[in-house]
Amino acid sequence: MKGMSIIVRTIANISFPFILIYGLYVIAHGHLTPGGGFQGGAVVASGLVLMLIAYNAEWVSKRIKESHLSIFESIGALGFIILAFLGIVFGGVFFTNFLVGTDFIFGMIPMNGAANINTGGTLPLMNFAVGLKVIAGLFAIVFVMAHFISKTEEDAA
């Protein structure tokens, strides 16, 4: 499948970093404002699919291999499960929030009202793990389909 014209490619080049930063902001501030891991992951995956539409599928497949996506998704899923199992080691029951109240990394409890990003316990770490998993998963679905279609057209021609 061919790419699009040069106007579309220029606008996609300009707006791709802004979409990436906005999606990572929604993931990172999931415990303060509406959002979280799933929502921010969908935003970043949409930005990556924009680059896939503007250029060919071969241009993208020279830069992002399929094994990279599989490694990212496995890291996200394993990180989430390991954080759940660390609750047994430090707290006693499965899925304990073991970072609230301590002063390790995310342990502040907001006193009255507005809080900074240093609160939340294990919630920001779980947001990052799930966000990574959703980004890799949703982009892998679209990328595999586009690659298959371009290979079929190339065989028929």
Next chain:
Amino acid sequence: MIANIPFIAVAILVIIGLYTVIFRKNLIKMLIGITIIESGVNLFLITLGYREDGVAPIFTGLSNPDVVMTYPVPQALTLTSIVIGVAVLALMLSFIVQMYRHTKSLDVRTFGGDDQ
């Protein structure tokens, strides 16, 4: 009866989706009908937790303390349901692409039994 409009909207959405799945013979149109049914079910889950004059359950310290908040548990379960809907839609679409590649038709009557 005027206070039940969201539930009637859910019923109309499910009826429209069910009509598309039963009476249309194109595979892509049946897929869109299944998506409309899922949208109706998600809308029904959200409207179960609304209280009169409620705000979103975000705890800042700036609002006055006698404001009512809507319940957060149905919203969390709707989030899960939306993600599962996306996953099932991706699998169905990949099966449709493979079926078209082998038999070159998108009509549901070419698969299945030999009656009529």
Next chain:
Amino acid sequence: MDKRNLLGFAFLTVVSVFLIFSALLMHPFGDPTEEDMDQYIIDNTVDETGANNGVTAVVFDYRGFDTIGEATVLFTAVAGVVLVFRRLKK
């Protein structure tokens, strides 16, 4: 119309009557029954989890087990789609 269309029409009529009848008999919109679990979650979120977002605290802390199930479903769907589009190397 032939037999298949008639059967489908009868089924659609029965299901639509059932749905609209039960939509009229639901509790009024904006006035749910009193829930103790949701009231406890609203009162004790900031002290127990330290988060400002009630929905994220419910998804990842009070009901985290459902999020594990959802992550499994997403992983299985991605694995299924990649499997269907695989080309065997000749």
